[in-house]
Amino acid sequence: MTDWEMVIGLEVHCELQTATKLFCGCRNAFGDEPNVNICPTCLGLPGSLPVLNEQAVEFAMRIGAALHCEIRPSEFARKNYFYPDQAKDYQISQYDLPLNADGWLELPDGSRVGVTRAHMEEDTGKLTHIGASGRINAALAALVDYNRSGVPLVEIVSEPDIRTAAQARAYASELRGILVATGASDGRMEEGSMRVDANVSVRPAGTEAFGTRCEIKNLNSLRSLVRAIEYEAARQIALLESGDTVTQETRHWDESAGRTDSMRSKEEANDYRYFPEPDLVPLAPDAAWQEKVRAGLGAMPADRRAVLAAALGGAPTEAEADQIHAVVDLGLDTLVTTAADGGVPVALALARAANEVAAGGQAGRALDPETYAAALALESGGQLSATQSKAVLGALLERGGGDPAAVAKEMGFEALASDTLGAVLDEVIAAHPDEWARFVEGDDKLMGFFTGAVMKATSGKANGKEVAAELRSRRG
Amino acid sequence: MTPTAVSLAAEVRAGQRSARDVVDEALATVDAGDGQYHAFLSLMPDEARAAADAVDAAVAAGRDPGPLAGVPVALKDNLCTRGAVTTCGSRILEGWRPPYDATVVTALRRSGAIALGKANMDEFAMGSSTENSAFGATRNPRDITKVPGGSSGGSAAAVAAGFTPLGIGSDTGGSIRQPAALCGVVGMKPTYGRVSRYGLVAFASSLDQIGPFATTVEDAALLFDVLAGHDPLDSTSLPSQPEATVATVHDGVEGVRVGLCRDLVDGCSPDVVARVREAADALAGAGAKVEEVSVPEFGYGLSAYYLIAPAEASSNLARYDGVRYGLRVNAEDVAAMNTATRTAGFGAEVKRRIMLGTYALSAGYYDAYYAQAQRVRTLVMQAFDRAYSSYDVLLGATAPTTAFDVGAKVDDPMAMYMNDVCTIPSNLSGHPALSVPFGGGEDGLPVGVQVLAPALQEALLFRVAQVIEDGAP
Numbered sequence: 001m002t003d004w005e006m007v008i009g010l011e012v013h014c015e016l017q018t019a020t021k022l023f024c025g026c027r028n029a030f031g032d033e034p035n036v037n038i039c040p041t042c043l044g045l046p047g048s049l050p051v052l053n054e055q056a057v058e059f060a061m062r063i064g065a066a067l068h069c070e071i072r073p074s075e076f077a078r079k080n081y082f083y084p085d086q087a088k089d090y091q092i093s094q095y096d097l098p099l100n101a102d103g104w105l106e107l108p109d110g111s112r113v114g115v116t117r118a119h120m121e122e123d124t125g126k127l128t129h130i131g132a133s134g135r136i137n138a139a140l141a142a143l144v145d146y147n148r149s150g151v152p153l154v155e156i157v158s159e160p161d162i163r164t165a166a167q168a169r170a171y172a173s174e175l176r177g178i179l180v181a182t183g184a185s186d187g188r189m190e191e192g193s194m195r196v197d198a199n200v201s202v203r204p205a206g207t208e209a210f211g212t213r214c215e216i217k218n219l220n221s222l223r224s225l226v227r228a229i230e231y232e233a234a235r236q237i238a239l240l241e242s243g244d245t246v247t248q249e250t251r252h253w254d255e256s257a258g259r260t261d262s263m264r265s266k267e268e269a270n271d272y273r274y275f276p277e278p279d280l281v282p283l284a285p286d287a288a289w290q291e292k293v294r295a296g297l298g299a300m301p302a303d304r305r306a307v308l309a310a311a312l313g314g315a316p317t318e319a320e321a322d323q324i325h326a327v328v329d330l331g332l333d334t335l336v337t338t339a340a341d342g343g344v345p346v347a348l349a350l351a352r353a354a355n356e357v358a359a360g361g362q363a364g365r366a367l368d369p370e371t372y373a374a375a376l377a378l379e380s381g382g383q384l385s386a387t388q389s390k391a392v393l394g395a396l397l398e399r400g401g402g403d404p405a406a407v408a409k410e411m412g413f414e415a416l417a418s419d420t421l422g423a424v425l426d427e428v429i430a431a432h433p434d435e436w437a438r439f440v441e442g443d444d445k446l447m448g449f450f451t452g453a454v455m456k457a458t459s460g461k462a463n464g465k466e467v468a469a470e471l472r473s474r475r476g
Numbered sequence: 477m478t479p480t481a482v483s484l485a486a487e488v489r490a491g492q493r494s495a496r497d498v499v500d501e502a503l504a505t506v507d508a509g510d511g512q513y514h515a516f517l518s519l520m521p522d523e524a525r526a527a528a529d530a531v532d533a534a535v536a537a538g539r540d541p542g543p544l545a546g547v548p549v550a551l552k553d554n555l556c557t558r559g560a561v562t563t564c565g566s567r568i569l570e571g572w573r574p575p576y577d578a579t580v581v582t583a584l585r586r587s588g589a590i591a592l593g594k595a596n597m598d599e600f601a602m603g604s605s606t607e608n609s610a611f612g613a614t615r616n617p618r619d620i621t622k623v624p625g626g627s628s629g630g631s632a633a634a635v636a637a638g639f640t641p642l643g644i645g646s647d648t649g650g651s652i653r654q655p656a657a658l659c660g661v662v663g664m665k666p667t668y669g670r671v672s673r674y675g676l677v678a679f680a681s682s683l684d685q686i687g688p689f690a691t692t693v694e695d696a697a698l699l700f701d702v703l704a705g706h707d708p709l710d711s712t713s714l715p716s717q718p719e720a721t722v723a724t725v726h727d728g729v730e731g732v733r734v735g736l737c738r739d740l741v742d743g744c745s746p747d748v749v750a751r752v753r754e755a756a757d758a759l760a761g762a763g764a765k766v767e768e769v770s771v772p773e774f775g776y777g778l779s780a781y782y783l784i785a786p787a788e789a790s791s792n793l794a795r796y797d798g799v800r801y802g803l804r805v806n807a808e809d810v811a812a813m814n815t816a817t818r819t820a821g822f823g824a825e826v827k828r829r830i831m832l833g834t835y836a837l838s839a840g841y842y843d844a845y846y847a848q849a850q851r852v853r854t855l856v857m858q859a860f861d862r863a864y865s866s867y868d869v870l871l872g873a874t875a876p877t878t879a880f881d882v883g884a885k886v887d888d889p890m891a892m893y894m895n896d897v898c899t900i901p902s903n904l905s906g907h908p909a910l911s912v913p914f915g916g917g918e919d920g921l922p923v924g925v926q927v928l929a930p931a932l933q934e935a936l937l938f939r940v941a942q943v944i945e946d947g948a949p
Contacts, residue, residue: 040576044795046569046677047556047578049710078791080837084810089794142810144799273837275846278682278788280711 002241003205006233007213008162008198012175013155014185015123015193016059022122022152023050023092030191034145042150044087049279052076056152057099059184060120061285061293063154064100066178066300067115071293073284074099074119076277081270084142085125087149093121095274099283105158105178106302107170108325114159123151154184160199160210165229169222172196177301177329189221196225200232202240211236212246216260218253228253232260304328308336311346320347323354330358331365338369344376352376356390360397368401375404382463385455388413413461421454421462425470428453440475447471478638481547481695485588488546491535495528495546499590502548506593506639513624514614515633517553519593520560524548527590534588542588544702549584550634550643553594554601555686556675557581564677565599565609568796568803568821578675579707580644580686587702592640595630599823600793601651601679603627604895607886608825615882618660618921622879625655625895628689632659635689642699643689648679649781650874650899652687653911657874657924660913662696662941663689665899667931668906669714671700672707678792680785681712683903693912693945697722697938704934714932721935725942729762732940733867735769740872740898740926747917748873755914755925756871758947759940769867773859776852777900782893783836783849784904789826790833796821828889856904864930869940873898874911874924898926908934912941915949 021028024041040048064071077095098119104112126148131140156175162168176187176194187194196219201211216232219225231253236246250269251260285293299307308324309316316324327333332353339349349372357364357372375396379389383405392408399407408414428450429436439446447468454467479487487493503521510516534541551557554564556574558581563569577585584591598608606614606629614629616622617637624633628645632655635643645652647665656663664687671686678684688699701720707713736756741749760766798804798817805816822830836845863870875895885892902909908931911924925944929937 040574043800045556045574045576045801046562046564046572046795047554047574047576047675049674051709051711080791080794082794082797082811082814084797084799087795087800089797090791271839273791273834273839273842275787275791275837275842278680278712279678 004202004233004237005205006163006165006229007160007201007203007210008168008229009160010158010162010168010171011155011197011199012172013153013195014063014179014187016056016152016154016184017186018053018055018059018152020053021150022053022056022120023150026150028151029147030193032147034143034147037147038149042087043146044089050092052280052283053152056120057283057285058293059152059182060099060118060154061290062182062184062297063156063179064103064118065290065294065297066182067100067103067105067118067156069100069103069115069118071100071285071290073097073282075282076120076280077274078277080273083124085127085144085149087125087146091122091124092277092280094119105171105175107167107174108302108305109170111167113161113171116157116159118154118156121153121155123148123153125149165226165233168198168229169226172222172225173329174301180331181298181300181304183298192220195219198225198229198232200229200236201246202233202236211240212248214246214248214260215250216253217250217263218255220255224253224255227258228260231258235260301328304333308333308346308350311337311340312350313346320350323350326354326358332357334369335367335372339373339376342373342377344373344380348380349376352389352393356393357397363397363400366400367397371396371401371404378404378408382465384408384413385460385462385464387460421466421470424454424457424462425467425474428457429474439471478641478691480692481544481641481690481698482692484547484641485543485545488531488588489535489541493546495531495535495541495588495590496525498546499524499528499548499592502592502640509637510639512615512620513617513633513637514612515550515595515630515637515639516593517563517565517596517609517611517630518561520557520591523560524590524592527585531588531590542586543698544584544642545588547589547642548592548640549589550593550595550631550640550689551581551591552597552628552631552643552645554597554646554677554679555581555644556677557591557594560594562594562677563611564601565597565611566821566823566826567610568817570610570803572802574675576675579672579709580703581675583702583705584644589642589702595628595634595643597630598627599826600677600789601627601646601648602789602825602829604650604654604892605880605885606630606655607882608823610823613882616659616879619879621881622921623658623882625658625875625879627651627655628663629655631689632656632661632663635659635661635691641691641695644686644703645689646676646679646684646686647899647903648683648785649896649903652689653899653909653924653926654875654895656689656911657913657922657926658879660922660924661689661691662693662910662912662945663687664696664700664910664934664937665902665908666700666704666934667714667908669712670718670908670932670934671703672705672710672713674707674709678788680788681792682788683781683785685903693938693941694722694725696910697725700934700938718932719935721938724935725938727939729759729764729940729943732759732764732869732936734759734764734766734940735863735867735870736766737774737863737870737872737928738768738770739772739774740870743897744873744876745878745917748875748877748923751915751917751923752871752873752925754949755944755947759871759943761947762943764940764943766871767867769863769870771859771863771870773855774901777856777904778893778897780849780852780856781896781900781904782832783845784853786829786833787836787846788833790830790837793822793826793830825889853904856901860901860905860907860930868929868936869933870928872926872928874926875899878917878919878921878923902928907931908937910937910941912944913948914944
């Protein structure tokens with residue numbers, strides 16, 4: 001049996017979150033009523049002309065800079081093909097002279113994937129097929145929404161440096177984090193603002209020559225990406241092992257059936273007849289503009305993960321590493337650093353952000369860092385128990401903010417007075433004389449037993465640290 | 477003799493004549509006379525009268541009604557007019573009403589000019605005789621057995637017939653200058669980027685330029701001044717604001733270096749060559765320094781043009797697919813509908829150029845055709861630069877012959893294409909050029925002399941043309 005190796009390259013399209021479209025002044029928005037954000041230019045009416053959106057160029061440059069690309073003098077070209085979602089029956093894209101080229105992206109495991117190019121282009125309208133199978137040739141009718149026509153895209157093409165489905169997932173995930181960090185895109189695969197196509201081939205392990213590749217489309221989630229690559233590689237290996245050959249073609253991932261199907265072969269592929277777009281002038285951002293963009297780039301996810309790891313002091317545990325990833329992916333690291341600056345232990349701030357805040361979804365991303373810091377300070381300062389602290393966070397997320405102390409009070413989470421704690425301890429010790437004796441003799445495992453008993457007796461109102469301190473002082 | 481735009485605007489501005497009266501008269505004249513010429517595809521009587529009333533109201537209120545107050549203008553039917561049918565002379569856009577005005581249409585309105593109607597043209601501006609219009613040919617008002625030239629033949633004919641003092645055309649390979657020459661009027665192609673293309677239905681985007689028709693050089697300059705200027709809606713629009721050219725039209729040509737370009741007269745009929753030489757003499761007599769010059773690269777222009785223009789056209793005309801506007805011929809699926817619509821909607825010349833251009837851009841042929849044509853284009857530009865290091869303007873014929881018979885060249889595309897041989901170099905270089913009438917041929921039909929100038933030298937172009945106009949027999 002031959003050992004096979006996958007060779008994978010990804011093409012990622014991301015929509016830029018500019019205020020207006022790439023070549024006209026129409027609003028760039030997702031989810032509006034169909035065909036409200038349209039004008040002669042994005043409808044491709046006769047006589048209309050494109051005018052390049054400066055903010056889109058700036059966003060594209062940010063992406064290029066974040067991917068360590070060279071930003072170059074570039075040019076727009078027309079990609080000619082007929083399709084009803086294409087207002088002009090050509091797409092304005094970049095062809096032989098892309099804005100960004102020759103970059104790389106570092107995966108969390110330290111390996112690097114080359115970025116061939118990251119070029120600008122316009123999105124098409126959105127087709128909805130009505131009736132029959134939903135595929136274009138069997139549909140009864142098609143509706144076109146041109147709100148998306150002319151929305152700015154950046155297409156990021158990787159080198160075929162990826163060798164496993166997991167690596168492909170890590171690349172897409174890391175890239176998404178970078179796109180979000182640049183502010184250029186929201187990276188939402190579920191809304192189609194980030195779309196991934198995978199070029200997959202296989203070759204006998206240890207050989208150099210590339211096998212024949214297939215391009216897989218319709219990958220709407222990271223899970224689809226992994227499943228599709230694994231399916232496709234297995235399909236190609238089975239073909240080759242049975243003495244067959246792989247046909248170069250574009251294949252469609254069917255999520256529900258869990259398989260890829262042929263869309264069109266290389267022979268049927270369009271000749272796009274690219275030529276320089278005569279309605280636009282060449283785009284060559286000068287050094288000053290490039291410098292401004294590079295200087296304005298915020299920290300990228302890898303840097304931000306490093307900051308959190310360093311704040312922990314010492315190597316993160318596996319659980320902490322996962323928490324760091326989640327926190328940075330969700331953009332919650334400001335919560336953690338703000339809380340840490342306020343004296344809250346980093347591990348606590350990290351855990352609460354990665355779990356309770358992350359579970360809050362959009363409310364979590366909207367949580368004010370100072371509010372978060374104040375809430376966790378109540379816990380780390382002993383005024384709230386862990387259970388109470390989590391409940392207070394939940395309430396804050398639900399309400400979209402508030403004063404943590406007031407919320408705690410309102411929920412009845414007031415710290416037990418020290419004398420009350422003493423009385424409760426007296427009762428607990430009296431009820432468990434044998435355990436107390438062993439604890440006094442040095443059996444530290446019983447610390448948890450007594451703490452738990454006190455918590456139970458006080459319905460969680462006691463402060464764990466105070467209980468521990470009291471227990472130690474009584475043991476002498 | 478119809479009044480000039482300069483005199484008509486002066487009367488309207490002074491309140492001596494109402495714009496409404498001018499427009500009513502123009503509409504009546506067209507109504508009575510255009511049956512024999514077919515200069516117009518459609519008139520805009522309601523819009524024109526409303527615009528005239530607005531001019532008259534401005535005059536009455538003491539506001540400035542604009543430099544072209546009350547002057548009727550014929551618009552080539554490839555300029556978008558909001559709410560008014562714009563067909564490009566094609567079945568595929570029959571009945572299409574744009575939801576917006578071309579930038580030049582807005583500029584005309586601001587100037588007080590009145591858009592009277594939409595003038596006939598070769599379909600999508602592809603042709604040199606206005607016989608390729610899907611809605612019937614235009615005849616030359618000087619002799620209705622002759623073509624008016626093209627593709628802006630309707631606008632040229634409207635001015636030559638005295639329907640409107642001014643016309644607007646578009647010039648991709650000579651489509652303003654050649655019909656101006658054949659109809660005996662002034663026609664001018666500005667520097668590429670000087671006039672906004674926004675709202676001009678594209679034929680070949682890197683070559684198309686809008687420009688004026690008029691009966692006099694001064695009128696043409698006045699209209700050019702109104703049309704020219706930066707437009708943020710056109711990325712290829714030049715940023716600088718041009719200076720008015722009309723003020724210097726009569727400044728003469730003392731000391732101007734004129735290159736009589738052999739390559740722009742060789743091969744033309746003897747009467748045309750004779751008129752060009754007489755025009756050169758007129759310039760010399762007015763103090764210009766005239767020399768003969770050869771720019772052999774111009775000879776390659778035609779071949780390069782007939783690759784670049786169709787290539788761009790094949791892409792520009794893809795949008796006429798039956799999906800969003802214009803003609804739709806239903807069929808079993810989308811691709812079949814596209815094909816049926818385009819088969820029915822486009823005429824033979826348009827189809828020929830779409831196929832030619834598609835071929836020139838195809839994988840495997842791009843370098844041999846499109847890329848090679850672009851290299852030739854660069855050569856032509858360099859040749860112009862070399863010539864302009866010694867001369868301020870170049871002089872030549874506009875068209876090889878006077879107006880030819882209707883039907884004479886419709887079955888011979890190459891013979892038709894040869895009409896553009898003298899005008900194409902300026903489109904390839906993006907430089908301004910104009911045609912000014914100078915006497916007649918042996919058949920008594922008008923001859924046009926072409927003046928070519930470097931980029932942005934429109935004022936000089938008009939000064940030279942004015943001297944030729946003054947010296948015309």
